[in-house]
Amino acid sequence: PNAFTNHWNSIDEIATIIRSCTSCILHAERKHAVPGKGSANARILIIGEGPGSNENQQGLPFVGSSGKLLDELFAQIPLAREDVFITNVVKCRPPANRDPLPDEVKACHPYLAIKDPTVVVTLDRNSFARFYPEGKNSKDHGKILQWQGRVIYPLYHPAAGLRNPALIKRSLREHVLRPREFL
Numbered sequence: 244p245n246a247f248t249n250h251w252n253s254i255d256e257i258a259t260i261i262r263s264c265t266s267c268i269l270h271a272e273r274k275h276a277v278p279g280k281g282s283a284n285a286r287i288l289i290i291g292e293g294p295g296s297n298e299n300q301q302g303l304p305f306v307g308s309s310g311k312l313l314d315e316l317f318a319q320i321p322l323a324r325e326d327v328f329i330t331n332v333v334k335c336r337p338p339a340n341r342d343p344l345p346d347e348v349k350a351c352h353p354y355l356a357i358k359d360p361t362v363v364v365t366l367d368r369n370s371f372a373r374f375y376p377e378g379k380n381s382k383d384h385g386k387i388l389q390w391q392g393r394v395i396y397p398l399y400h401p402a403a404g405l406r407n408p409a410l411i412k413r414s415l416r417e418h419v420l421r422p423r424e425f426l
């Protein structure tokens with residue numbers, strides 16, 4: 244089925260199910276699952292990699308330094324966090340922040356929370372691959388792509404912006420403005 248056709252009635256319902264989910268091994272070490280945050284009617288869906296240590300502690304996405312940069316970037320559009328729904332490929336933290344395994348990614352597939360995003364911003368390989376299995380973030384970041392009537396917009400992960408401020412931050416700052424055209 245289409246990634247955005249699901250049988251959930253509300254994002255609260257999904258969140259409740261995610262918090263008690265045991266579909267993959269990542270549930271074993273979680274403190275808090277991180278279902279996502281924002282409005283069910285948001286037109287921009289941002290998909291990150293997975294919860295890190297801060298997110299696992301608080302049960303909220305992007306609350307650490309990557310989140311701060313993301314807020315800064317999206318403030319330029321301007322968009323508030325309420326205009327977007329922000330979530331991750333996997334909803335529970337992989338131990339020591341390792342990459343999620345394919346079966347863990349797959350186990351979380353049913354949990355994309357919003358029904359009708361106009362623009363889907365993907366921030367990592369796994370979130371991009373869901374729509375563009377052959378895509379490469381290094382080559383495709385900043386391209387406006389189409390997928391079943393929606394815009395898929397791969398960007399560098401803000402963590403890369405923090406590691407390599409000059410180059411990646413500049414690219415993120417320029418690119419983050421483009422979804423404005425579609426809203």
Ligand code: URA
Binds near residue numbers: 294305
């Ligand atoms: N990095 C991510 O990809 N997701 C988060 O929620 C936090 C940091």
